[in-house]
Amino acid sequence: xxxxxxxxxxxxxxxxxxxxxAHGPSVQQAVxxxxxxxxxxTVIMCAAGRTDAGVHARAMRVHVDIEKAxxxxxxxxxxxxxxxxxxEAIAVLDCTEMTGNxxxxxxCVGRRYLYRIVNRRAPLxxxxxxxxNVKQPLDERAMHAAAQALVGRHDFTTFRSxxxxxxxxxxxxxxxxxxxxGDEVLIAAAARSFLHHxxxxxxxxxxxxxxxxxxxxxxxxxxxxxxxxALGHNAPPDGLxxxxxxx
Amino acid sequence: xxxxxxxxxxxxxxxxxxxxxAHGPSVQQAVxxxxxxxxxxTVIMCAAGRTDAGVHARAMRVHVDIEKAxxxxxxxxxxxxxxxxxxEAIAVLDCTEMTGNxxxxxxCVGRRYLYRIVNRRAPLxxxxxxxxNVKQPLDERAMHAAAQALVGRHDFTTFRSxxxxxxxxxxxxxxxxxxxxGDEVLIAAAARSFLHHxxxxxxxxxxxxxxxxxxxxxxxxxxxxxxxxALGHNAPPDGLxxxxxxx
Numbered sequence: 001x002x003x004x005x006x007x008x009x010x011x012x013x014x015x016x017x018x019x020x021x022a023h024g025p026s027v028q029q030a031v032x033x034x035x036x037x038x039x040x041x042t043v044i045m046c047a048a049g050r051t052d053a054g055v056h057a058r059a060m061r062v063h064v065d066i067e068k069a070x071x072x073x074x075x076x077x078x079x080x081x082x083x084x085x086x087x088e089a090i091a092v093l094d095c096t097e098m099t100g101n102x103x104x105x106x107x108c109v110g111r112r113y114l115y116r117i118v119n120r121r122a123p124l125x126x127x128x129x130x131x132x133n134v135k136q137p138l139d140e141r142a143m144h145a146a147a148q149a150l151v152g153r154h155d156f157t158t159f160r161s162x163x164x165x166x167x168x169x170x171x172x173x174x175x176x177x178x179x180x181x182g183d184e185v186l187i188a189a190a191a192r193s194f195l196h197h198x199x200x201x202x203x204x205x206x207x208x209x210x211x212x213x214x215x216x217x218x219x220x221x222x223x224x225x226x227x228x229x230a231l232g233h234n235a236p237p238d239g240l241x242x243x244x245x246x247x
Numbered sequence: 248x249x250x251x252x253x254x255x256x257x258x259x260x261x262x263x264x265x266x267x268x269a270h271g272p273s274v275q276q277a278v279x280x281x282x283x284x285x286x287x288x289t290v291i292m293c294a295a296g297r298t299d300a301g302v303h304a305r306a307m308r309v310h311v312d313i314e315k316a317x318x319x320x321x322x323x324x325x326x327x328x329x330x331x332x333x334x335e336a337i338a339v340l341d342c343t344e345m346t347g348n349x350x351x352x353x354x355c356v357g358r359r360y361l362y363r364i365v366n367r368r369a370p371l372x373x374x375x376x377x378x379x380n381v382k383q384p385l386d387e388r389a390m391h392a393a394a395q396a397l398v399g400r401h402d403f404t405t406f407r408s409x410x411x412x413x414x415x416x417x418x419x420x421x422x423x424x425x426x427x428x429g430d431e432v433l434i435a436a437a438a439r440s441f442l443h444h445x446x447x448x449x450x451x452x453x454x455x456x457x458x459x460x461x462x463x464x465x466x467x468x469x470x471x472x473x474x475x476x477a478l479g480h481n482a483p484p485d486g487l488x489x490x491x492x493x494x
Contacts, residue, residue: 011372056373077368084370091369121324122338123331125258126303126377 003098004075005063006031011089012056012237013129019050027051030090031062034082038075039068048108048245052197054237056130058114059093061245063104072097102247110174110246111194115187115203116239119180131184132203132239138210140185144178146209147187149220150202151176156195157226159205164196169226171195178206185210203235250345251322252310253278258336259303259484260376266297274298277337278309281329285322286315295355295492299444301484303377305361306340308492310351319344349494357421357493358441362434362450363486366427378431379450379486385457387432391425393456394434396467397449398423403442404473406452411443416473418442425453432457435490450482 008027016024020032028045035043047062066075076095083090101107116131118124119138124131150159153172160169175190187206189199205222208214214232222231255274263271267279275292282290294309313322323342330337348354363378365371366385371378397406400419407416422437434453436446452469455461461479469478 009369009372011375058373080369089372089375091372093367093369120340122256122327122340125256125336125338126305128258128336130373 001065001067002070003063003065003102004072005061005094005096005098005102005104006076006079006092007094008057008060008062009091009093010057010060011129012051012054012240014089015053017051017053017055018047018057018060027057027060027090030083030086030088031064031079034079034086034088035064035066037082038078039066039070041067046104048104049111049194049242051240051242052200052237054129055240055242057242059244060242061104061108061247063098063102104245107247108193108245110190110192110244111242112244112246113189113194113199114241114243115189115199115235116241117185117187117203117207118183119185120183129238132236134185134207134210136211138185138207139212140178140180140210142212142216143185143187143206143210146214146216146219147176147178147202147206150223154223155226156198156223158222158228158231159198159201160195160228161197161201162228166193166195169195171198176202197234200234200237200240201231203239204232207235208232248312248314249317250310250312250349251319252308252341252343252345252349252351253323253326253339254341255304255307255309256338256340257304257307258376259298259301259487261336262300264298264300264302265294265304265307274307274337277330277333277335278311278326281326281333281335282311282313284329285325286313286317288314293351295351296358296441296489298487298489299447299484301376302487302489304489306491307489308351308355308494310345310349351492354494355440355492357437357439357491358489359491359493360436360441360446361488361490362436362446362482363488364432364434364450364454365430366432367430376485379483381432381454381457383458385432385454386459387425387427387457389459389463390432390434390453390457393461393463393466394423394425394449394453397470401470402473403445403470405469405475405478406445406448407442407475408444408448409475413440413442416442418445423449444481446487447481447484448478450486451479454482455479
């Protein structure tokens with residue numbers, strides 16, 4: 001039995017989410033079926049993060065345990081061929097044979113996300129489904145200032161989904177940076193781990209600040225309230241990318 | 248009668264090209280139909296460039312002449328609403344009322360294109376249809392060196408489509424820069440005007456250099472040959488973006 005770490009890129013659009021779902025396609029099911037078709041083995045894929053329906057990944061880390069003797073390179077090539085043949089929007093960017101007790105989820109000590117906003121009146125064409133189109137002008141400096149209130153160790157109950165399964169709402173946010181590149185506003189978030197919907201909740205509030213609906217100081221108040229009612233809408237999944245799992 | 252200059256962004260994937268075609272959808276037809284639905288007027292759209300099937304635009308400049316009294320802002324908003332309703336992958340980024348003899352094609356004194364290559368073994372997911380996936384490692388420095396042989400005023404017969412309607416194969420290429428950003432190799436081209444298929448022909452040859460199939464010096468030889476037989480394959484349209492028209 002060999003444990004292979006895979007780095008996956010995927011377009012979240014066609015999937016109900018990363019995790020296997022009863023009622024629709026998932027990244028997990030597609031990868032497990034590709035592994036079965038290559039090896040004849042029924043495996044369970046473990047991932048560093050559990051992204052929601054429509055959320056993308058530039059570099060999700062997962063692992064699978066395989067009996068069949070295969071080099072990492074052959075496995076990667078065979079999985080990419082099968083995924084492509086099946087019309088899946090998933091690619092294996094890297095495949096590495098792991099030793100010891102390495103685990104895609106439990107060994108992961110850091111997660112990085114990027115949220116892309118295209119800030120213009122015109123609807124999206126080339127970036128349709130790949131970013132959030134916010135039409136009102138955003139003040140990215142106010143957004144960045146407000147974001148800093150969230151950095152550090154806090155009770156993030158305000159920014160937590162009611163479906164969140166984490167034991168505790170206490171998390172340490174290492175970084176929440178907002179910058180503009182032309183008509184794009186990019187929000188980079190890094191933490192050891194996040195609560196369910198935390199990034200999209202935070203982005204939703206930052207956009208309220210950027211539009212001038214919220215004062216900068218209201219972000220700290222929302223955090224302190226520890227109450228979902230203090231929250232704006234979640235940002236849509238289209239703009240969210242899982243960028244890196246750190247080990 | 249008012250002449251409006253429109254800046255268009257479009258995903259070239261669904262279209263047979265920018266120009267109206269007998270046998271399939273075009274950007275021109277979609278925009279002209281949107282104008283008709285807003286104004287009741289039958290117009291002819293003129294564009295700075297005539298991009299091929301599958302070629303994208305980040306900022307194509309076009310014009311239309313309209314009788315109906317409309318502000319530029321109202322026209323832009325109405326066109327975007329109609330284009331969206333019709334399911335077109337076209338957006339109007341800017342709309343400006345022009346005076347004098349300004350003409351989207353004849354007043355244009357410079358065109359800029361960008362060609363995107365994703366240089367990796369894994370197939371594309373998020374960038375499918377939006378870049379050329381070249382699997383063999385590319386030496387972007389050799390490509391850039393070879394590209395410099397094409398900069399300047401030359402007879403570009405080697406890099407010209409047999410369908411090219413230009414009077415002369417003489418063109419002045421102002422810039423052809425190759426750079427790498429991670430696994431992307433980006434090729435930026437600028438000239439007053441280009442021959443039909445010129446950018447895709449040049450990129451096809453640059454990739455042969457990048458893969459080591461061609462020596463750097465062979466680019467100058469291919470140019471001097473003035474013969475299509477000296478050419479590699481054209482690069483696919485997926486990676487090509489019309490970036491800017493200069494006036």
